[in-house]
Amino acid sequence: GENVEQHPSTLSVQEGDSAVIKCTYSDSASNYFPWYKQELGKRPQLIIDIRSNVGEKKDQRIAVTLNKTAKHFSLHITETQPEDSAVYFCAASSSGYALNFGKGTSLLVTP
Amino acid sequence: DVKVTQSSRYLVKRTGEKVFLECVQDMDHENMFWYRQDPGLGLRLIYFSYDVKMKEKGDIPEGYSVSREKKERFSLILESASTNQTSMYLCASSFGGRDEQYFGPGTRLTVT
Numbered sequence: 001g002e003n004v005e006q007h008p009s010t011l012s013v014q015e016g017d018s019a020v021i022k023c024t025y026s027d028s029a030s031n032y033f034p035w036y037k038q039e040l041g042k043r044p045q046l047i048i049d050i051r052s053n054v055g056e057k058k059d060q061r062i063a064v065t066l067n068k069t070a071k072h073f074s075l076h077i078t079e080t081q082p083e084d085s086a087v088y089f090c091a092a093s094s095s096g097y098a099l100n101f102g103k104g105t106s107l108l109v110t111p
Numbered sequence: 112d113v114k115v116t117q118s119s120r121y122l123v124k125r126t127g128e129k130v131f132l133e134c135v136q137d138m139d140h141e142n143m144f145w146y147r148q149d150p151g152l153g154l155r156l157i158y159f160s161y162d163v164k165m166k167e168k169g170d171i172p173e174g175y176s177v178s179r180e181k182k183e184r185f186s187l188i189l190e191s192a193s194t195n196q197t198s199m200y201l202c203a204s205s206f207g208g209r210d211e212q213y214f215g216p217g218t219r220l221t222v223t
Binding site: 001006009031032034043044045046049051089093095096097098099100101102103104 | 142144146151152153154155156159161167169170201208209211212214215216217
């Protein structure tokens with residue numbers, strides 16, 4: 001089955017800096033790559049996703065890039081703010097139903 | 112606005128008890144999922160269902176079963192609870208396989 005590796009497990013940045021979280025996947029048939037944000041004590045929520053027919057997608061301060069040849073994708077957050085502090089999960093889908101999640105990255109943005 | 116609800120936020124059960132966790136969604140979603148979340152292990156899929164009465168095993172189905180008798184409701188059953196099933200359980204639903212999954216608030220289950 002699909003295996004998703006996520007790095008780093010923890011990330012601390014200063015407010016205003018950029019943050020990058022990287023994921024790799026194993027199944028070359030995977031074609032859907034969402035990112036979820038989970039604030040402390042809350043449920044995960046989708047923040048951005050990308051499908052395999054595009055290489056990059058942006059939404060304001062967040063962007064995701066996909067390299068299908070290398071089987072990796074990354075989340076980029078620019079101009080970080082304290083409210084960006086959360087756990088971020090990447091995921092990949094090859095089956096068309098289920099998502100395989102990475103283990104998460106705990107991002108701390110310090111003022 | 113999609114709403115996914117779970118029957119309990121906190122639950123304490125004894126070893127060997129049969130435990131039912133229920134999830135209800137109100138958006139007529141086809142797909143429903145059960146995950147467990149443990150520190151450092153992320154979200155691991157237990158079971159999912161893509162239609163009424165249909166179920167598929169996820170990555171960690173051992174010790175669990177599920178039931179989906181109605182489209183809006185997906186139940187997770189621990190036949191005989193064990194201490195290693197102490198965890199946060201999250202339910203989710205989605206319209207299609209490559210659509211956003213909407214999560215419930217979670218049930219923190221403690222098995223003593």
